[in-house]
Amino acid sequence: xSFAHASxxxxxxxxxxxxxxWQYEPRSFPIAWNQAGRPVExxxxxxxxxxYDLYIEVTVAKPIHNTRKNRKLRxxxxxxxxxxxxxxxxxxxxxxxxxxxxxxx
Amino acid sequence: xxxxxxxxxxxxxxxxxxxxxxISNDYAGKLPLLVGMLAAAAxxxxxxxxxxTIPCQLDVISVTSYGxxxxxxxxxxxxxxxxxxxxxxxxxxxxxxxxLQFVVKTLLERDxxxxxxxxxxxxxxxxxxxxxxxxxGFSVPDVFVVGYGLDYLGRYRELPALHVHGSxxx
Numbered sequence: 487x488s489f490a491h492a493s494x495x496x497x498x499x500x501x502x503x504x505x506x507x508w509q510y511e512p513r514s515f516p517i518a519w520n521q522a523g524r525p526v527e528x529x530x531x532x533x534x535x536x537x538y539d540l541y542i543e544v545t546v547a548k549p550i551h552n553t554r555k556n557r558k559l560r561x562x563x564x565x566x567x568x569x570x571x572x573x574x575x576x577x578x579x580x581x582x583x584x585x586x587x588x589x590x591x
Numbered sequence: 592x593x594x595x596x597x598x599x600x601x602x603x604x605x606x607x608x609x610x611x612x613x614i615s616n617d618y619a620g621k622l623p624l625l626v627g628m629l630a631a632a633a634x635x636x637x638x639x640x641x642x643x644t645i646p647c648q649l650d651v652i653s654v655t656s657y658g659x660x661x662x663x664x665x666x667x668x669x670x671x672x673x674x675x676x677x678x679x680x681x682x683x684x685x686x687x688x689x690x691l692q693f694v695v696k697t698l699l700e701r702d703x704x705x706x707x708x709x710x711x712x713x714x715x716x717x718x719x720x721x722x723x724x725x726x727x728g729f730s731v732p733d734v735f736v737v738g739y740g741l742d743y744l745g746r747y748r749e750l751p752a753l754h755v756h757g758s759x760x761x
Contacts, residue, residue: 500657572717
C-alpha cells in the first residue's frame with residue numbers, strides 16, 4: 487500500500503494497532519457538476535473505517551493553507567449529508583500519537 | 592511547563608463526590624466492580640471508590656500503548672472475573688475512544704451483567720469510537736492536561752489539581 491503522505495501511513499499503522507479495519511481512499515464523492523449535470527470535481531477522503539461508517543481526511547498543511555480542503559469538506563457535507571467525515575489536521579495527528587504513545591507511560 | 596489550572600483539587604473532590612453518589616444510587620444492592628485503567632486513572636479511582644457509599648469491589652487493568660508491540664493487548668488483566676458482574680470501567684481521559692473501546696469490547700466478551708464507563712475527562716474533539724460515557728467528570732478543550740494522575744513523559748502525576756501543559760509531547 488502506498489500512501490500520499492507519511493502521516494497517512496502512520497495513521498494506518500495506528501488503526502492496525504487497534505485492529506480497526508480500514509480502507510484507503512475507497513470512494514470519491516462528486517462535489518461540483520457542470521451544466522449538463524456531469525460531475526467535474528470530486529472529493530476522496532483518505533480513509534474509510536467501515537466499523538464506524540466514518541471517513542477520515544488527513545491534512546498536513548498548515549491551517550492557513552487549509553482553505554481549499556475546508557471548501558471541499560463543506561461541499562461534501564452539503565451535497566452528501568449522510569456521509570460521516572472528520573478532518574484530522576497535522577496537529578490532531580500529532581496529538582493522537584502523543585496520547586497513544588503515553589497511555590501506558 | 593505547567594500552565595493554568597483547569598480544575599483545582601476542591602473542584603475535583605466535589606465532582607468525584609457527585610459521581611460517587613450517582614454510582615451509589617444507580618448500583619444499590621448490585622455490588623459493582625470498579626475497574627480502573629492504569630496508570631493515569633489511579634488517583635481518580637482511589638478517590639472515587641471512597642466516594643461510593645455502597646459496597647463495591649476494586650480491580651485494575653493496563654493495556655499496551657502504541658509502539659509497544661504488534662497490537663493493543665492487556666498488559667495486566669483483571670484479577671476478579673467480570674462474568675455476571677456489574678462493571679464500571681474507570682478511565683482518565685476519553686480522546687479518540689479507541690483504547691477504551693478495545694477494553695469495553697474485551698470485557699463485554701466475558702459476559703458481565705452490565706458495563707458502564709466512568710471517565711474523569713472527556714475530550715471529544717478527535718473522537719472516532721462512539722463511546723457512551725455514563726459518568727463524566729469534566730469535558731475539556733483540546734489541551735494537554737497534567738496532574739491528578741495524568742502525566743507528561745512520566746511527570747506531574749502527583750499534582751493534586753488538573754493543569755494545562757504548555758505543549759504536547761513531540
